[in-house]
Amino acid sequence: MKQIPQILVATLLLCSIAMPTLAEDPGSLPSPLREVGFEQRLGESISLDLPFVDSEGKSVLLADYFVADRPVVLALVYYECPVLCSMVLNGLVSSLDVLSFQPGQDYEVIVVSFDPGEGPELSRIKRTNTLDQLGREGAEDGVHFLTGDPASIDALTTAIGFSYVYDAEKDQYAHASGVTVLTPEGRISRYLFGVEYAPKDMRLALVESADLKIGSAVDQLLLFCYLYDPATGKYGAATMNLVRLGGGITVLGVIGFIALSRRRDRRLAAHPNQGSNPS
Template sequence: MLAKSPSADQRSAPARVRRAVLACALLAGIGTTGAAQAQLLSDLPEQMQGVGIDDKSGAQIPLDLRFRDENGRAITLADVFDGDRPVLLSLNYSDCPMLCGLQLNGLVQSLQDLKLSAGKDFDVVSVSVDPLETTSRAKLTEQKYLKQYARGGAAGGFRFLTGNNDNIRALADAIGFRYKYLPDRKEYSHTAAEIVCTPDGVVSRYLYGVMYDPQTLRLSLVEASDGKIGSPLDQLILYCFHYDETEGRYGPVARRVMSVGAGITVVALAAGLLPYWLHRSSPPAPDPAGEADAVAASSPSTPPGEPAPHSDAHSDAHNA
């Protein structure tokens, strides 16, 4: 019996699976090689063509853009980036069917492992890409993640902003966030990333994907804060490590590690030899026995065979 020829749908199934996997890699921000990226871009479905992130590290976010916070208060981004704390910024929307929830859940889970606290050491800001999202809907999203974060004093550290399309687009362009609206599905096609910003609103680093390494999060915040948060050890680690874009985390810089190691060795040797140097440079303590010998040596001696000298008073008393 001859095998039946596969149908067109059956033949195209592997291609559809391949495109789906590649699309998920893009949306999750998974790093790929240049060849894989080229294949990914050529195999992307139309809904995701043009979606992605352009690295604009060092760019200044326009602080005059106007939004409303989760309480309905009109603000500008200057109220968010007030020079006090670094900011973890992301573009999401509350009615996102999957990716935004995965990203924010992964972020909060990682933040729970940090000693740094939202609202005290840094802020979490999510701007909705949906201009139709209401402040009441944003408030529900804020309450959800505050409850999940479950740390006191964090109420002012999570902010969910809504705004008109022009301001949303202006912010997205400033940070290199490319997204598109799908009218037939009434959804937004976008990728996932946390943009680490300085307290003054300068893009410091991009953390891609939906899961974030707590140590990478901490060091990224310390780096963006310019020393305003973190410990001296964090500053030393940042000196010895640099952010590896391909790995999505901080890795050691051999030259800096060697220089720090050499410095520690010199300090240790100096500390060990210091008592020896101090002992050699200090004058010797006086020796009582030596002083007595010196006095005896300086007094007149009696040559052998001669009588010992005596005083006149002793001689007169003897004659009397």
């Protein structure tokens, strides 16, 4: 139980203000930002047969990275992005670095460029920089940077609900920021929005997406106390569950008190002189 306050304190310290994917008033956004964002498709599956190219120039399928009991963190970026994509990757690394889970053992990370003009040379550089930043031995087994052709990119981004648009005037892409957590079977489980991801949210998303096959009893308790909010991409207190938990503890306390009191009364009745002091 001592771990729970520590987790909550760490969450408060590390929790970030997520960048909204859509403004409250879309009409106030300049074009082409009105056309970008995440359309959440929780529970839907992506095609694992989509072909891509890894950072070594090898042809691969998404299925190559979906392994039993390992959830997948997917980041859609482009490697020559001037600012935002680097912030997404930095936020991802910062969040994963706090977790005890090991990439390649407990989960997989897939980073896919949605720019069909980018190839293995760029993905290799980005992967090397990300692994250096993460600084965790063995992480290379679970961190994958991919590029692909327009058909595969379009199929994946559409399945995720990730929309973006090329701004010819600025020669760059306008896009939303966030990562998606998928189950080992390729089903969309959670979206985490913005460029910073609270370690609590990332950990709980991974545990839920793995159907509790990774994590600890503390994680299971936290999932009882916190619920995912699709509107924010964060985990918030499950008020009713907390009330039920508090009520259950109170009832157990009362039952325990009554049981101890009756046991004491029976013992005194069997030995009436036990409770009196000799004169």
